[in-house]
Amino acid sequence: MLCLTTLKRGPPTSVSSCPALPLPTSASMSPPALTLSSNFPAVVAESAHAGLILTGIGLFTFIVVYQLVLYPFYFSPLRTLPGPPLGPNFLIGRFGDILNGEAGIPQREWVKKYGKRIRVVGPIGIERVIFSGTEALQRILNTNWISNPRPTFVREILGFVTGYGLLTVTGYRHKQMRKAMNPAFSIPNLAAQTDMYYKPICGLLAILDRRVKETQDGSSVEVMSKWMNKVTLDIICLTGFGYETDSLHNPHNELAEAYEELLLLQTGPTVSRFIAIFSIPGISTLLLSEFAWRHHNVLAKLPLLAPIATLLDAMHRIKAVSASILREKLKEAEYLENNEDRTAKKDIMSLLVRARRADQKAKGPKGGVSESVPYAMSDSEMMDQVLTFLGAGHDTTASGLVWTLWLLAKNPMCQQKLREEIIPHTTMSDTDDLRKIGLGYRELKDLVWLDCVVQESLRLYPPVPMTFRQAATTDYVDGVLVPKGTLYYIPIRVVNTLKDIWGEDAEEFNPSRWLSEKCTGSTPLTLTFLAGPHACIAKTMAIMEMKAVIAALVANFEFSPSYEGQEAIPTAAITMKPADGMPLKVRKVEVR
Numbered sequence: 326m327l328c329l330t331t332l333k334r335g336p337p338t339s340v341s342s343c344p345a346l347p348l349p350t351s352a353s354m355s356p357p358a359l360t361l362s363s364n365f366p367a368v369v370a371e372s373a374h375a376g377l378i379l380t381g382i383g384l385f386t387f388i389v390v391y392q393l394v395l396y397p398f399y400f401s402p403l404r405t406l407p408g409p410p411l412g413p414n415f416l417i418g419r420f421g422d423i424l425n426g427e428a429g430i431p432q433r434e435w436v437k438k439y440g441k442r443i444r445v446v447g448p449i450g451i452e453r454v455i456f457s458g459t460e461a462l463q464r465i466l467n468t469n470w471i472s473n474p475r476p477t478f479v480r481e482i483l484g485f486v487t488g489y490g491l492l493t494v495t496g497y498r499h500k501q502m503r504k505a506m507n508p509a510f511s512i513p514n515l516a517a518q519t520d521m522y523y524k525p526i527c528g529l530l531a532i533l534d535r536r537v538k539e540t541q542d543g544s545s546v547e548v549m550s551k552w553m554n555k556v557t558l559d560i561i562c563l564t565g566f567g568y569e570t571d572s573l574h575n576p577h578n579e580l581a582e583a584y585e586e587l588l589l590l591q592t593g594p595t596v597s598r599f600i601a602i603f604s605i606p607g608i609s610t611l612l613l614s615e616f617a618w619r620h621h622n623v624l625a626k627l628p629l630l631a632p633i634a635t636l637l638d639a640m641h642r643i644k645a646v647s648a649s650i651l652r653e654k655l656k657e658a659e660y661l662e663n664n665e666d667r668t669a670k671k672d673i674m675s676l677l678v679r680a681r682r683a684d685q686k687a688k689g690p691k692g693g694v695s696e697s698v699p700y701a702m703s704d705s706e707m708m709d710q711v712l713t714f715l716g717a718g719h720d721t722t723a724s725g726l727v728w729t730l731w732l733l734a735k736n737p738m739c740q741q742k743l744r745e746e747i748i749p750h751t752t753m754s755d756t757d758d759l760r761k762i763g764l765g766y767r768e769l770k771d772l773v774w775l776d777c778v779v780q781e782s783l784r785l786y787p788p789v790p791m792t793f794r795q796a797a798t799t800d801y802v803d804g805v806l807v808p809k810g811t812l813y814y815i816p817i818r819v820v821n822t823l824k825d826i827w828g829e830d831a832e833e834f835n836p837s838r839w840l841s842e843k844c845t846g847s848t849p850l851t852l853t854f855l856a857g858p859h860a861c862i863a864k865t866m867a868i869m870e871m872k873a874v875i876a877a878l879v880a881n882f883e884f885s886p887s888y889e890g891q892e893a894i895p896t897a898a899i900t901m902k903p904a905d906g907m908p909l910k911v912r913k914v915e916v917r
C-alpha cells in the first residue's frame with residue numbers, strides 16, 4: 326500500500342515518516358540499505374505516476390463541480406436572471422424537459438412563469454438565455470447580428486447536411502453571398518417559377534385519387550409527412566435546378582431515399598448526440614474526409630456512432646447527385662452562351678450560374694475581392710448552394726404543409742370556407758375527375774382566406790421552432806449583461822404565440838386574426854422565417870409553394886383526423902415534425 330505522504334510529496338526520506346507502513350522487524354530490515362536503494366527508482370516512478378493520476382482526478386473533479394454547480398450557482402453574471410431551477414439532473418440540466426416535451430412548449434411555459442428574460446441551464450452546466458421581448462430580439466438578430474452568429478456546433482451540423490453555404494457563413498462573407506443570391510429569389514423570378522409547381526402537384530393529386538378510389542368506403546388513411554416530403558422534394562428539384570426527381574412515382578429515387586434516411590435521424594436523442602460530436606473541434610473536417618468515408622462501415626458497427634455512419638452514407642449519395650446536377654447546370658450555361666441561345670432557364674441554379682459567369686467576366690482574369698468588383702462564387706460554393714436548397718428547401722416546407730393539413734382536418738368549417746374560395750379558380754380535367762389548378766404568383770397572393778390559413782398555420786406550428794445564436798462579444802441586452810460566449814436560444818414558437826402580442830387566443834388556430842391585420846396593414850412579429858440579415862431568403866417562395874399545394878389538395882379532397890381523439894405530437898428536432906407522420910383520412914370532394 327502506498328502512503329499519502331509518498332503520493333503527495335515524492336520519495337519518503339525515512340521509512341518511519343510513512344505511518345501507514347507496518348514498522349519493519351529486525352529480520353525484515355536485513356540488509357536495509359541495499360533493499361531501500363534498489364527499490365527506490367521504482368517507488369519514485371510509481372509515486373510520481375500515482376501523484377499525477379490523483380492530481381488529474383482532483384482537477385477533473387474540481388472542473389466538473391465548478392462547471393455544474395459553482396459557476397451557475399455562485400459565479401455566473403447571469404445567475405440572478407429568473408428561470409427554471411437547475412437540475413433535476415446536474416449533468417443534463419433542463420435538457421430532459423426540452424427533449425421529452427413538445428417542441429417549444431417547455432420554453433413557452435418557462436417564459437409564462439419567469440418572464441421575457443430568462444436563464445436555462447442545459448447539459449454540462451452550459452447556460453442559455455431566452456429573450457422573448459421584441460427589442461432584445463431586434464438587437465440580437467438585427468442590430469448586432471454580426472456579433473451574434475450561429476454557434477459553431479450549429480454551423481457544423483448545418484454545414485454537414487446543407488452545405489457550407491448561406492446557412493453557415495457569417496459577417497462580410499455572408500453579406501457577399503446573400504447579395505449574389507438575392508436576385509434569384511426576387512419576386513419576378515418567383516412569379517416566373519410558379520407554373521413549375523404544378524407538375525408534381527398534379528402527380529400527387531392523381532396518386533391520392535387512385536388510392537382513395539381503391540378503398541371500399543372512398544376514404545383512405547394517408548401518412549401526410551410521406552407525401553408532403555415527396556412533393557416538396559420534387560418541387561425544389563424543379564424550381565431549384567430544373568431537375569426532375571419524380572420521387573412521387575419513383576419510390577427508389579436516390580435523393581428521396583437518402584433524405585428519408587436523414588429524416589429518420591432527426592430525433593431528439595440522435596440530434597443531441599450529433600451536437601455533442603460536432604462540438605469536438607476538427608471533427609467535421611475529419612468526417613468530411615475520404616478517410617472517414619472509407620471507414621464509415623466500421624462506425625456503423627458501434628452503437629453510439631452508428632447514426633454518424635448513416636449520416637455519412639446518406640450525404641455521400643446526396644453529394645454525388647448534387648455534383649452531377651451542378652455539372653449539368655455549368656455545361657448547359659456554357660452551351661447556351663456559346664450558341665447565343667437566350668432561352669431563359671427559370672430555375673434558381675441557372676440564374677446563379679448565369680450571374681456567376683457575368684461576374685467572372687466583369688472581374689477579369691485576375692479576380693478581385695473589393696466591394697466594387699462583383700463577387701463570383703467558386704465551384705465548391707456553388708455546390709454548397711445546391712446542398713443548401715435541397716436540405717433547407719424541402720423538409721421545412723413539407724413540415725409547414727403537414728401542420729396546415731392537420732389544422733384544416735381539425736377545423737372542417739375553415740377547410741370548407743377555403744374550398745369555396747379556391748374552387749372558382751379551378752377547371753375540371755378532361756382526363757379524370759380532378760379539379761386542376763394553375764394559379765400564378767399574383768392569384769395565389771390574392772386569395773385572402775388561403776393567405777390567412779397559411780400564415781396562421783406557420784405562426785402556430787413554425788417548421789423551425791427554435792434556433793441558436795452565440796454572443797461573440799460581451800453585450801448588454803434588455804438591461805442584462807450577457808458575457809461573451811453565452812448561447813442565445815431564439816424561441817421562435819414562443820414568440821409566435823405570446824399573448825401580449827396575439828391576444829388571449831394566441832395559442833389557438835384562428836385564421837380570421839389575419840383579416841384584421843390586413844385591414845390595419847400592420848403585421849405583428851412572427852419569427853417563423855426569423856428576422857434580420859439571416860432571415861430566410863426563400864420566405865416568399867416557401868409561402869407560394871405551400872399555397873399552391875394546399876389549394877390543389879383542398880379543392881379535390883377532404884381531410885379529417887384518422888381516428889377519434891387523434892392529437893398532434895410535434896417532436897423537437899431541427900424541424901418540427903409530427904411523431905406519427907400525421908395519418909389523415911382523405912376523401913374525394915364530390916364534383917357537382
Ligand code: HEM
Nearest residue numbers: 491492717718721722725788789792854855859861863867
Ligand atoms: C416553410 C418553409 C421554411 C421555413 C419555415 C424556413 C425557416 C427558416 C429560418 C427560421 C431560417 C433562419 C435559421 C437561422 O438563422 O438559424 C431560415 C434560413 C434560411 N432558409 Fe429557410 N425556411 C423555409 C423554406 C426555405 C426554402 C424553400 C429554402 C430554399 C430554397 C430556404 C433556404 C434558407 C436559407 C438559404 C437560409 C439562410 C439565410 C441566411 O442566413 O441568409 N428556406 N429559414
